[in-house]
Each structure stands twice: as C-alpha cells, then as structure tokens.
Amino acid sequence: MGIPADLLDSHDDGKVMGFVLDQLTDPDAFLAKVQELYAEPSAESLDLLHFSDGRTFERYSRPQRVAEAVVGRVWSFRDITARMQAQDQARTAISDLARQADELKLLAFQDHLTGLANRSLFRDRLDQALNAGDRSRIHVLLLDLDDFKEVNDVLGHQAGDEMLIEAGRRLGRCVGPADTVARLGGDEFVILLTSTLDPDAVAARVVGALNAPFALYGREIHPSISLGLTSADTRLHATDLLRRADIAMYAAKAAGKNCYVRFHPDMMAALLARTDLEAGLRTAVERGEITVHYQPVVNAPEATVTQIEALVRWQRPDRIISPSEFIPAAESTGLINAIGQEVLTQACTQLRSWLTGDQNRRVAVNVSAVQLRAPGYARTVLDTLAALGIRGDQLILEVTESVFLDPVQHISAQLGLLRGQGIKVALDDFGTGYSSLGRLQDLPVDILKIDQSFVSVIITGEEELPILDSMTAMAHNLGLKITAEGVETTEQARHLVRLGCDSLQGYFFTRPVPPQELAAAEKHATQRIKELRSGDVPETAAKPSR
Numbered sequence: 001m002g003i004p005a006d007l008l009d010s011h012d013d014g015k016v017m018g019f020v021l022d023q024l025t026d027p028d029a030f031l032a033k034v035q036e037l038y039a040e041p042s043a044e045s046l047d048l049l050h051f052s053d054g055r056t057f058e059r060y061s062r063p064q065r066v067a068e069a070v071v072g073r074v075w076s077f078r079d080i081t082a083r084m085q086a087q088d089q090a091r092t093a094i095s096d097l098a099r100q101a102d103e104l105k106l107l108a109f110q111d112h113l114t115g116l117a118n119r120s121l122f123r124d125r126l127d128q129a130l131n132a133g134d135r136s137r138i139h140v141l142l143l144d145l146d147d148f149k150e151v152n153d154v155l156g157h158q159a160g161d162e163m164l165i166e167a168g169r170r171l172g173r174c175v176g177p178a179d180t181v182a183r184l185g186g187d188e189f190v191i192l193l194t195s196t197l198d199p200d201a202v203a204a205r206v207v208g209a210l211n212a213p214f215a216l217y218g219r220e221i222h223p224s225i226s227l228g229l230t231s232a233d234t235r236l237h238a239t240d241l242l243r244r245a246d247i248a249m250y251a252a253k254a255a256g257k258n259c260y261v262r263f264h265p266d267m268m269a270a271l272l273a274r275t276d277l278e279a280g281l282r283t284a285v286e287r288g289e290i291t292v293h294y295q296p297v298v299n300a301p302e303a304t305v306t307q308i309e310a311l312v313r314w315q316r317p318d319r320i321i322s323p324s325e326f327i328p329a330a331e332s333t334g335l336i337n338a339i340g341q342e343v344l345t346q347a348c349t350q351l352r353s354w355l356t357g358d359q360n361r362r363v364a365v366n367v368s369a370v371q372l373r374a375p376g377y378a379r380t381v382l383d384t385l386a387a388l389g390i391r392g393d394q395l396i397l398e399v400t401e402s403v404f405l406d407p408v409q410h411i412s413a414q415l416g417l418l419r420g421q422g423i424k425v426a427l428d429d430f431g432t433g434y435s436s437l438g439r440l441q442d443l444p445v446d447i448l449k450i451d452q453s454f455v456s457v458i459i460t461g462e463e464e465l466p467i468l469d470s471m472t473a474m475a476h477n478l479g480l481k482i483t484a485e486g487v488e489t490t491e492q493a494r495h496l497v498r499l500g501c502d503s504l505q506g507y508f509f510t511r512p513v514p515p516q517e518l519a520a521a522e523k524h525a526t527q528r529i530k531e532l533r534s535g536d537v538p539e540t541a542a543k544p545s546r
C-alpha cells in the first residue's frame, strides 16, 4: 500500500488509516466494512479495494482464534491488479467478438448493394411464415427490371447499381413493416407479404411505383418491371412458391412487360407441354416422325398445277402436329436445321418423277432465317439437288421478310449463291412484315406470296381493294411473279385472276395432303382452275371461313 516506513513506525493508527483512505476510490465503503467486521468479531469477509491509481487489492479478513475464543482479527491484502486487467481485457475481447459476429451475421443476410434482405434471409423468413400456421396471408411477388441490361450497357455499371438501389428503395416503400423485400441477385427482387389482405393491390402498387421516372446521370429513366404473383396454400413448399412466382413472372414478360400476372395452374401445364415438345422434337428426325404434306399451287394463265409447296408435319405417336406449333421451338433450339434438311430431301425424293416429267414444274420449300444463317446452307441445298438429279430452277425457297432484317451479310450471300444456280426465292406472307413496297426492288427475290390476310378481305369480288391493286401492280413492275395464298372462295379466286395474279393456292383448289393423295389433289386443283377460267363455276354459297 506504499505506507512509508516512518509512518508505520509512528504506530499512529489514525494517520496510517488516513494515508490508506486517501488512495481509495471509495473510502467510506472501506471504513464501513472495517466497522462492520469489528462489530462482529466472528465474521469473515472477502472484498475488493479499488485505488485511485488503478490498482485493485483483494481484502480478506477472518477472526483470529485461540482454542475456541476469538482473540483478534487477521487482515490480508493481495495486489490483484494484473489479474483484473487480464480479466478486463478478456471481457472486452469477448464482447468485441460477439459484436463482430452479429455484424457478420447481418452481412450474411443482407444484400450489400441495396441493404435489403438477401436470398438466405428471404428463404428463412418464408420458411418461418409457412411453418407458423395460417397461410392465407402469405404471398410471394417475384420481379425483375425489364430493361436493366440496356441501362447497364449504355450508361455503365455505376448507373446500373444506382438503378438497383433506387428500385430497392421504392419496393421498400410499397410494403408493410412485417413484409420482407429481398434482392435475389442481378436485377431480380422478391417480396414476401405476410399481412396484407389484398396482394393484387400491392402488386399493382409495386408496378406503378417502379414506373415513376427518375434521373440517372442526366437522363430520365422510366424503369419498368415484370412481376409474378402467387399465394401460398396448405401444401406448397417455399421452392414451389418461388417456382410459381417465376413462371408467372415470365408470363408477365410474355404479356408485354410492365405489368403483374398472377400464377395460374394452366401456366404450369403450358411449361410442361413446352419441355415435352422440345424433348420430343430432339428425336423426331431420327425416329422418322418428320413427314411432308403437299399443297398444289395452280398456274392461273395455263390452268394447270406447275408448283407444289412442301409443308412439314410432325407425326407424333398420338397425333399430327402442325408447323405453327413446333417451328418456333425448332428454331430456338436449332433443330430446324435438321428438320429443314429432312423436308428438302423428302420433298425432292417424293416429287422427283413429277419434277423430271416436266421442266416447268417446281417444288417450293419453306426456309427459316436460322437455316440461312448456318454456314454452308447453300452448299447442302445444291448437293441435295445434285444427288437427286433435280435442276436448280425447279426449286423455290420460301422465306419471310424477317430474313432480310437480319444484318448478317452472309444471308444475302447465300441467297445470291443459290439464285446463281437458278433457284428461285419467294417472299412468303408478304404484307404482314416490315418491308415497304418501296424496299422490294432491293431484295433478292423472284416471287411475291400475298398473305392470306389480304385475300380474306375479298368477299364479293366487287369491292375496291386499293392495297391489293397496288401490290400486284408494283410487283409486276419490278418483274416479280405473284402468288396469292389462302384462296378459299370462288369470288376470291376470280378476283385474283382478274387482278393478274400468276399463281393461286388455297383450300378452294385443295388442302395440303400426304404424298399418297397428291395425284388426286393435283387433279382436283386442275379441275377447279379450268372451271374457273371457263366461267363454269358457281359462286360459293357459304361465306369464307374467316
């Protein structure tokens, strides 16, 4: 205690006590304890003394006994400053660790960019909500920003980040305190509603809130989102809910974006059908399920069939599937290349004797842009013709206008190569695409196929149809041949012949038929055009089918 020797030697207890008390942080407590113990001679005690200079002493006191009698009191003091400091340090270290662990835990459940909940926390909350019992108020909203990639690409990642942060802020304002807004990654967000009675209203609010413009690097951005909404029922798990919300979100995109769509079980069926279709399509060629039907096209001035269009069919074990159902999937998977080749081979093989019987006869085959983009397409076509002994000028390739929107120079080059060998190119579905009449002269085409939608407007054959008139006039001025598609009535056929169409095709003459019925169909079509030309055909009584 640092009591000077001379002070001790003075045996003045009051002064010694005063010296000690001066150093203590709580002298009163010290004195009180001393008095308490002297008042109770048999008591024992252990307590701590804190010195103003930071030292800590342990004070132990117990009675001094001789035989059974208490004759005095023993005091012992121990400097435990070092031990206390070590303990203090340990305590601080532990509480620091605990705080860091809390922060880490928070980070592990937080999206670092937006500060929203992240995927794990969302899953946690969703599981909790589902386990809590009443599921009638649990709804999941999955959404993503519609044109986020563009903002990122055009304005940069910094701007993209700002947009995500702003989107997160807006989402947060659309929901209640009990709900969870999380960012799943990229531009994908998810909301868990647990208390609302009207989730559709919340979904609509979210779409509206995101749609308000905001300034980003000097530009005004109008963000929009596609949102899928689904509600929990008694048996769904968290993964089911997220999957359903995802499917609904894709439906919202398909519906034109900037909207919300509620999940419906039919969407699941459509998805399953789609994957089933794709899986089946993969093996369709090797299983011999790709077949071709043929529709004769009549030559109006000659009143004969000089052309036959090949139309693909997919013969599945249970039914025949029409091209409009599977061509899009075939194109997006690239399977169209093999299917297209199969159609060309079958058509040339099956029509070979018909084609070689008269050099003015032609087969028309539909080609999609995907095929034309494949390197070596022109080569394979020419090889196929050569192998079967069919002349180039007996093949027509039908393409749609979208082919010419493709910036790939390669497509024009392939068509150029093919036309160089006498192959004709027909522009299918003319009038439904983007091409203006004025652009026609720049396109590498020989034949114009007027789309059925222009033919179906002919009802009596007496009406004024200026578009049809200018289409045919323009095409002829450019030296193109004209085929009218989807001719269903006498009135249409007669009007189109009068207009000067070179060829006609449609149910009025014959439907597309399998190869074994082709001879009969050709005969029927020839009959029809002969009757029409000789004026020997009655007006169709029934209205056209559309």
Ligand code: C2E
Pocket: 295, 310, 311, 312, 322, 323, 324, 327, 336, 340, 343, 365, 366, 367, 368, 398, 428, 429, 452, 485, 486, 487, 488, 505, 506, 507, 508, 512
């Ligand atoms: P498209 O090339 O415009 O073929 C004409 C479509 O109209 C055919 O449908 C045909 O059956 C139908 N049609 C013919 N006459 C009439 C008529 O008088 N009235 C009505 N309402 N329809 C008529 P299909 O066979 O279902 O083919 C649909 C489309 O699928 C074709 O339209 C073509 O774009 C595509 N397609 C067909 N075969 C192939 C192919 O081998 N390859 C590619 N890439 N596409 C094909």
Ligand code: CA
Pocket: 309, 366, 398, 428
């Ligand atoms: Ca066609």
Ligand code: CA
Pocket: 428, 429, 449, 451, 485
């Ligand atoms: Ca067409």
